[in-house]
Amino acid sequence: MANQEEQFLIPLDEYLKVGIHIGTKFRTKYMAPFIYKTRPDGLVVLNVQEIDKRIRLAANLLSQYNPEDVLVVCRRENGWKAVSLFSKLTGIRIFAGRYPPGILTNPNLKTFIETKLILVVDPWPDKNIVKDALKIGIPVIALCDTNNETNNLDLVVPCNNKGKKSLGLIFWILAREYLKSKDKELKENLDKFMEE
Amino acid sequence: MANQEEQFLIPLDEYLKVGIHIGTKFRTKYMAPFIYKTRPDGLVVLNVQEIDKRIRLAANLLSQYNPEDVLVVCRRENGWKAVSLFSKLTGIRIFAGRYPPGILTNPNLKTFIETKLILVVDPWPDKNIVKDALKIGIPVIALCDTNNETNNLDLVVPCNNKGKKSLGLIFWILAREYLKSKDKELKENLDKFMEE
Numbered sequence: 451m452a453n454q455e456e457q458f459l460i461p462l463d464e465y466l467k468v469g470i471h472i473g474t475k476f477r478t479k480y481m482a483p484f485i486y487k488t489r490p491d492g493l494v495v496l497n498v499q500e501i502d503k504r505i506r507l508a509a510n511l512l513s514q515y516n517p518e519d520v521l522v523v524c525r526r527e528n529g530w531k532a533v534s535l536f537s538k539l540t541g542i543r544i545f546a547g548r549y550p551p552g553i554l555t556n557p558n559l560k561t562f563i564e565t566k567l568i569l570v571v572d573p574w575p576d577k578n579i580v581k582d583a584l585k586i587g588i589p590v591i592a593l594c595d596t597n598n599e600t601n602n603l604d605l606v607v608p609c610n611n612k613g614k615k616s617l618g619l620i621f622w623i624l625a626r627e628y629l630k631s632k633d634k635e636l637k638e639n640l641d642k643f644m645e646e
Numbered sequence: 647m648a649n650q651e652e653q654f655l656i657p658l659d660e661y662l663k664v665g666i667h668i669g670t671k672f673r674t675k676y677m678a679p680f681i682y683k684t685r686p687d688g689l690v691v692l693n694v695q696e697i698d699k700r701i702r703l704a705a706n707l708l709s710q711y712n713p714e715d716v717l718v719v720c721r722r723e724n725g726w727k728a729v730s731l732f733s734k735l736t737g738i739r740i741f742a743g744r745y746p747p748g749i750l751t752n753p754n755l756k757t758f759i760e761t762k763l764i765l766v767v768d769p770w771p772d773k774n775i776v777k778d779a780l781k782i783g784i785p786v787i788a789l790c791d792t793n794n795e796t797n798n799l800d801l802v803v804p805c806n807n808k809g810k811k812s813l814g815l816i817f818w819i820l821a822r823e824y825l826k827s828k829d830k831e832l833k834e835n836l837d838k839f840m841e842e
Contacts, residue, residue, distance in 0.1 A: 517713065517737030535835060539828050541713030541737015560756055622836055629829050632735050636822055639731055 458502045459509075459623055468615040471496045473596030480600040484608035494596040496608050504607040508591050509624055511567070511605060513631030517541035519566040523549055525575035528614045532621040533571070539625045545579075554582040567591070572611045573598055593620065654698045655705075655819050664811035667692045669792030676796040680804035690792040692804050700803040704787050705820055707763070707801060709827030713737035715762040719745055721771035724810045728817040729767070735821045741775075750778040763787070768807045769794055789816065 458465070465471065473494040477485060484504075486497040512520060522544040524533045530546040537544045543563070550561045568583045570576035573592040580602055583590045589604040593611040600606045610616040654661070661667065669690040673681060680700075682693040708716060718740040720729045726742040733740045739759070746757045764779045765787040766772035772788075776798055779786045785800040789807040796802045806812040 516734045538712050539832050626832055633825050636735055640818055
């Protein structure tokens with residue numbers, strides 16, 4: 451356990467403090483692989499190691515993309531502050547609140563945008579963008595709580611996707627890992643910048 | 647001199663290697679404060695300390711803005727690779743080549759964009775965007791060689807703005823400083839992310 455903890459993206463305490471592992475009273479079959487246990491009061495709790503592992507996978511996937519090729523969507527108000535700060539730091543576009551319909555699928559719209567990767571804060575309130583992403587065939591990362599269905603998603607990040615602090619910490623980690631990857635890229639790219 | 651060199655953004659050698667200080671055979675009165683000397687063959691050479699100081703000022707100004715609020719414009723082909731990589735790393739938008747007229751001034755255009763800061767690679771070929779920025783009253787940073795006029799510019803960065811390697815190094819430094827500032831912001835913002 452000690453070894454595994456050392457490999458966490460942040461100290462275990464930080465995860466637990468924001469309740470990143472605290473789910474809902476509902477559990478779907480889809481989320482079974484990520485569930486640690488159901489508490490006596492009926493609350494379903496997620497496995498923190500799985501959470502950490504999946505945040506890392508999401509960060510790695512994000513880092514394969516340029517900022518302009520990613521779109522983060524968050525209908526739920528509890529995530530607006532987190533995604534706004536994430537956007538400010540990374541340059542990645544967000545829709546906090548209702549997103550204009552057809553932006554991914556209708557090239558005739560003024561609001562039409564091209565994107566290569568979607569991240570949604572909750573595939574239930576954000577279900578329309580998930581459908582649109584499926585139509586145009588681009589991958590979707592989704593934060594999923596114990597009550598979510600995960601069909602049509604490409605990468606599930608199990609977590610408490612409802613609490614402000616939990617979402618704040620998740621997007622803080624994702625921003626940090628994204629900036630780290632860009633910094634690494636920068637170091638590798640000096641030669642590319644300099645060659646004629 | 648030793649002390650000053652230590653405070654350069656990168657080792658002096660790196661600057662000299664790419665000819666960041668090598669100007670043109672023309673010198674304008676505007677650029678006089680940044681000129682070191684005219685060589686016997688007529689080539690005008692810039693002061694490297696002034697270059698370094700001004701790149702730092704430009705980096706500081708850029709870091710006050712979110713990526714989506716900045717636009718970099720580069721008509722000259724020798725800078726396209728540099729600005730593309732800069733955009734990829736920072737999420738800042740660029741126009742490499744001709745920029746669509748009216749994008750800053752005509753809100754009825756599909757291509758209309760709102761921006762708060764402009765950086766141009768050369769105020770001569772990029773003169774239209776400088777004019778548009780003046781019309782809407784947003785600041786302009788410009789890389790300026792010994793032959794440039796600097797009226798209507800808010801921040802002049804004296805440098806060789808024609809060589810591929812020189813532009814590569816300048817945008818590499820600007821990208822690095824920009825990412826550093828975002829990383830600093832990230833560290834300061836953990837509390838903001840976490841508070842309820």
